[in-house]
Amino acid sequence: MTPFDRRKFVATVAGAVPAASLAGNIRTQPLTSIFDRGLLLALGEVVLPSELGSHGVERVVTAFDRWLQAYRPGAERDHGYGTGKIEHLPEDPTEQWTAQLTALEEAARRQEMKAFTDTSLVARQRLVTEEIENLVSDERLPHPTAAPHVALGLLAYFYSTPEAADLCYRAVIGKETCRSLDQAPSKPKPLGGGGGR
Amino acid sequence: MTRPRVVETDICIIGSGITAALLAEKIAKERVARMVVVEAGDHVVPLERRPARRARFVQYEENPWPSDHIDGMEVDGIQSRSMCVGGLAMHWGGVTPRFSPEDFRVETLYGVGADWPLTYDDLDPYFQEAEERMGVAGAQGPPELDPRGKPYPLPALPLSYNLEQLYAWGASAGIPFWSQPSAKNSIAYDGRPPCCRNDTCSPICPIGAKYSPDFTWNALRAAGKVDLLTRTVVRRLELAAGSDRIERAIALDRDRPDQPVEFRAKTFVVAGGYVWSAHLLLLSASDRVPQGIANRSGLVGKYLNGHRSVSAYIDLPLDIYPGMNAQHSLVTKKFMRPGPLDRYIRHDLRIWESSFGKQPRLRDEDGHLLLGDAMMRDWRARTRRGTARVRAYYDVLPARNSELTLDRTRRTPWGDPLPRLQFRDGEASAALRGHTEQRIRDLFGEMARAGNGKILWMGVNEFQDHPAGGCRMGSDPATSVCDSYGRTHDHENLFVVGAPTMPTGGCANGTLTFVALGLRSAIAIGEAFPARE
Numbered sequence: 107m108t109p110f111d112r113r114k115f116v117a118t119v120a121g122a123v124p125a126a127s128l129a130g131n132i133r134t135q136p137l138t139s140i141f142d143r144g145l146l147l148a149l150g151e152v153v154l155p156s157e158l159g160s161h162g163v164e165r166v167v168t169a170f171d172r173w174l175q176a177y178r179p180g181a182e183r184d185h186g187y188g189t190g191k192i193e194h195l196p197e198d199p200t201e202q203w204t205a206q207l208t209a210l211e212e213a214a215r216r217q218e219m220k221a222f223t224d225t226s227l228v229a230r231q232r233l234v235t236e237e238i239e240n241l242v243s244d245e246r247l248p249h250p251t252a253a254p255h256v257a258l259g260l261l262a263y264f265y266s267t268p269e270a271a272d273l274c275y276r277a278v279i280g281k282e283t284c285r286s287l288d289q290a291p292s293k294p295k296p297l298g299g300g301g302g303r
Numbered sequence: 304m305t306r307p308r309v310v311e312t313d314i315c316i317i318g319s320g321i322t323a324a325l326l327a328e329k330i331a332k333e334r335v336a337r338m339v340v341v342e343a344g345d346h347v348v349p350l351e352r353r354p355a356r357r358a359r360f361v362q363y364e365e366n367p368w369p370s371d372h373i374d375g376m377e378v379d380g381i382q383s384r385s386m387c388v389g390g391l392a393m394h395w396g397g398v399t400p401r402f403s404p405e406d407f408r409v410e411t412l413y414g415v416g417a418d419w420p421l422t423y424d425d426l427d428p429y430f431q432e433a434e435e436r437m438g439v440a441g442a443q444g445p446p447e448l449d450p451r452g453k454p455y456p457l458p459a460l461p462l463s464y465n466l467e468q469l470y471a472w473g474a475s476a477g478i479p480f481w482s483q484p485s486a487k488n489s490i491a492y493d494g495r496p497p498c499c500r501n502d503t504c505s506p507i508c509p510i511g512a513k514y515s516p517d518f519t520w521n522a523l524r525a526a527g528k529v530d531l532l533t534r535t536v537v538r539r540l541e542l543a544a545g546s547d548r549i550e551r552a553i554a555l556d557r558d559r560p561d562q563p564v565e566f567r568a569k570t571f572v573v574a575g576g577y578v579w580s581a582h583l584l585l586l587s588a589s590d591r592v593p594q595g596i597a598n599r600s601g602l603v604g605k606y607l608n609g610h611r612s613v614s615a616y617i618d619l620p621l622d623i624y625p626g627m628n629a630q631h632s633l634v635t636k637k638f639m640r641p642g643p644l645d646r647y648i649r650h651d652l653r654i655w656e657s658s659f660g661k662q663p664r665l666r667d668e669d670g671h672l673l674l675g676d677a678m679m680r681d682w683r684a685r686t687r688r689g690t691a692r693v694r695a696y697y698d699v700l701p702a703r704n705s706e707l708t709l710d711r712t713r714r715t716p717w718g719d720p721l722p723r724l725q726f727r728d729g730e731a732s733a734a735l736r737g738h739t740e741q742r743i744r745d746l747f748g749e750m751a752r753a754g755n756g757k758i759l760w761m762g763v764n765e766f767q768d769h770p771a772g773g774c775r776m777g778s779d780p781a782t783s784v785c786d787s788y789g790r791t792h793d794h795e796n797l798f799v800v801g802a803p804t805m806p807t808g809g810c811a812n813g814t815l816t817f818v819a820l821g822l823r824s825a826i827a828i829g830e831a832f833p834a835r836e
Contacts (some may be wrong), residue, residue: 140499155679245664
């Protein structure tokens with residue numbers, strides 16, 4: 107089964123899962139992975155903050171994989187006030203992102219004489235930087251569906267989650283999640299019982 | 304030619320947006336009358352499927368309202384695409400300020416624009432009724448700025464931790480702010496739960512805490528009070544022979560376009576918003592009424608109105624946690640009245656929490672790529688201060704040729720000319736524009752200084768928000784399309800309701816005012832039918 111046949115299969119199965127369970131739920135295990143899972147995890151260690159810990163990185167990578175499986179390229183994008191324009195989501199990035207993971211693997215073998223997963227974190231950071239340096243034209247993170255590289259897709263995905271914001275502020279904000287209105291006036295509690303920021 | 308399918312009723316309502324829904328609810332409660340509602344679009348996603356649709360919006364930015372518009376019904380000009388049951392109020396943010404008393408009398412008070420043919424006091428009971436029907440949560444502002452006959456039906460949405468700090472900042476600048484009134488449940492109301500800060504009010508509330516018109520339509524249909532026909536496009540209104548009364552509305556069933564549908568009613572209510580109401584009247588031109596229905600004044604489609612905004616993001620030494628209730632804001636009406644030294648300038652003012660300038664980024668100031676820990680470190684360092692978003696909607700008084708016209712070069716899927724919209728400032732607003740925008744910029748600067756902050760960005764949005772007009776109301780048939788109840792001067796059994804009837808667009812969100820006007824129209828519409836005992 108090619109990665110793309112597998113993607114279609116996975117998407118079909120994923121489509122049977124209520125979409126509500128996908129929202130902000132980054133604990134769900136994927137039925138199977140679109141990508142080489144080891145490669146994606148090794149990439150996650152490079153682009154995600156280390157304070158997530160290995161389990162946290164694995165959880166985010168799993169959620170990213172799952173998120174991509176349920177993506178519907180060409181779906182109609184939300185249209186805002188004041189415009190009659192109807193836009194659609196970009197094409198499926200899976201093929202491009204898979205090729206980019208393969209390119210990272212090839213670069214590692216060429217430059218480090220090792221598999222990407224076996225190279226040091228510093229070496230992987232250098233390899234990823236070389237791949238994406240010219241793709242980042244400004245400081246803004248793209249929407250994950252429009253990311254021109256799998257590393258940027260994973261970054262953009264993570265930094266759009268409530269988990270990332272809570273980590274940044276070291277507080278339980280829980281943006282865009284269902285929370286009691288009564289608690290709105292209170293300062294968000296420190297994350298993980300720590301001292302907050 | 305195929306014989307038309309004929310539907311007979313007492314009241315035929317064309318359009319199913321928020322004004323139509325609450326108007327129909329009032330008539331159903333107070334009068335004995337059969338009502339048929341004709342909607343060009345489709346039914347919307349039911350409440351039980353909204354959590355899933357919202358999830359896809361949050362995760363992918365997918366449109367949470369599939370089939371909420373009709374392909375081929377594109378307008379040249381400002382148009383928010385929404386042709387569906389409930390109309391644009393399926394997407395709305397649920398923000399429901401009242402217009403201020405000055406909005407109704409700008410000509411008398413300030414010598415600009417046009418007075419409305421009714422006063423704030425005339426509309427106060429209908430504002431209240433609209434708030435009670437929708438379930439508006441609000442805080443009473445200073446009575447001299449925020450007059451109202453009765454308290455809000457629901458307690459105000461509480462200020463978040465962020466808004467509490469921004470409130471104190473506003474006070475330090477000498478500006479009284481209060482919780483923005485919103486059609487979002489602060490407590491359980493009308494069978495719907497309280498808000499739980501999902502923060503996607505616009506475009507979609509997943510739990511029904513925000514009022515949307517489909518709730519009203521569902522209840523009316525379940526009780527057998529209205530027949531709601533979807534996917535049915537009304538293309539013209541026709542006069543009765545030898546009379547100025549409207550006899551029928553000719554429509555097209557999108558699923559059987561070859562068979563016309565003809566609606567015969569005692570009363571017709573055009574509730575198509577600021578675009579499709581005037582459009583239908585103009586499309587209804589005939590040998591007897593070559594300018595269109597209800598258009599002896601030549602003003603159908605004229606005086607389109609709205610309000611522009613000046614916005615700024617202000618960096619402040621405050622402990623702001625973006626995302627605590629991001630769509631809720633503070634509001635003040637302090638600037639609804641020109642001061643003694645002012646040339647005419649009126650605007651509202653709001654404050655929101657914001658993450659502007661404090662989002663994660665891929666490069667630092669030196670252009671270095673940020674990955675892993677470096678990115679989180681950079682983000683964390685930049686969030687030690689907070690950002691406030693401020694925005695002022697200012698009054699734009701429309702020109703006569705701020706207008707909707709028929710574009711003969713572009714057609715609907717059924718061959719009718721599409722609308723073209725051109726918003727134009729009236730002479731007074733055009734002359735005052737630079738002064739107005741500079742005064743607001745100066746105000747933002749003063750606010751920033753009061754909080755030891757700095758402006759990160761400031762700009763003007765050319766878009767005229769909350770557009771309205773096109774069938775303006777008035778007492779004189781020579782200078783208006785309908786009276787203050789929406790009854791057209793030319794046809795006693797034809798009403799235009801809500802947004803299109805507004806002579807000016809004020810400087811606050813218009814929806815509550817659209818609905819209040821519609822509820823007042825319901826009184827006049829209902830008079831032709833027996834009262835319920």
